[in-house]
Amino acid sequence: MFRPLTPLIRFYVYALHGCLCEVVFTAAWDWYELRDRKLASHTSLWALPIYGAAILLIERLHLHLWPRCPLLARLAVYTLLTYLWEFCMGFLLRQLGACPWDYSAFRFNLMGLVTLEYALPWALACLIAERVVIKNTLRIRLESPDNYPPTHP
Template identity: 60%
Template sequence: MGGRAKPLSPLTRWYIYAIHGYFCEVMFTATWAFVAERDWKFQGVTSVWALFIYGTSSLVLERMYLLLRGRCPLLSRCLCYTLWIYLWEFATGYLLRRFDACPWDYSHFRYHLMGLVTLEYALFWFLGSLLLEKLIIGNTLRLRLEGNEPPPSCCNGWGN
């Protein structure tokens, strides 16, 4: 083996977080439609904006995790994460709405703020942040790339 294994770059971690968030949103909306409307097609929906929203927010949550672990208990961290998620969802939704590009509208929920966030999702965001810390952020931070060794000769080009 070559040089020392290096941690993933922030851009690579952002990509992992973005894809994870995108996938989770599609699965959540499909499940929600199934439960609420008995939609057996199980078709989830999302927006291209979700990649930026989830990737960027998760990098902030990663930083929060690194700062808070060892300083406060897990449930307190998840509460902090949930508060951040609400702030981020409101801010990005508000900005996107300015360009008529906000893909969500919670106006039909009872406890919403300007249709951009809703308290009805608090438990989902709390549990999601718990899973994000324990399964995604923790494992992503442990991933390493091999040193500067070139790839095998079979993989040096575009399919040769």
């Protein structure tokens, strides 16, 4: 018997995906802005629960919107949700003295917690999340532990 991944396992997959994307994005951004060929990158452990929960929310939205909503409308909803989520998480972390990002140097920022300059990268990230990560994660099935062969010492 095969069963789908639990929400906790999907959260884990989504958290790792988000962190990997952030590592790649920050390395690419620093290369573009600073011409830093080391491709060093940075993230925070806070990114794991932030990305895991955000992509789980997008997954739920996707399952609700997919049959009735065109792609561009879904991407707009996902991107708006992403901005709202990033703002709320950043605001909460800032209250704790733990917010790892600050967009104050960007022209179109709101309280340094979100910036419109990232709208296209966020929309692209949401497209990849919907079309690749969520789609394939929901297709994964695990064999029930009852079917495992017995282990012997």
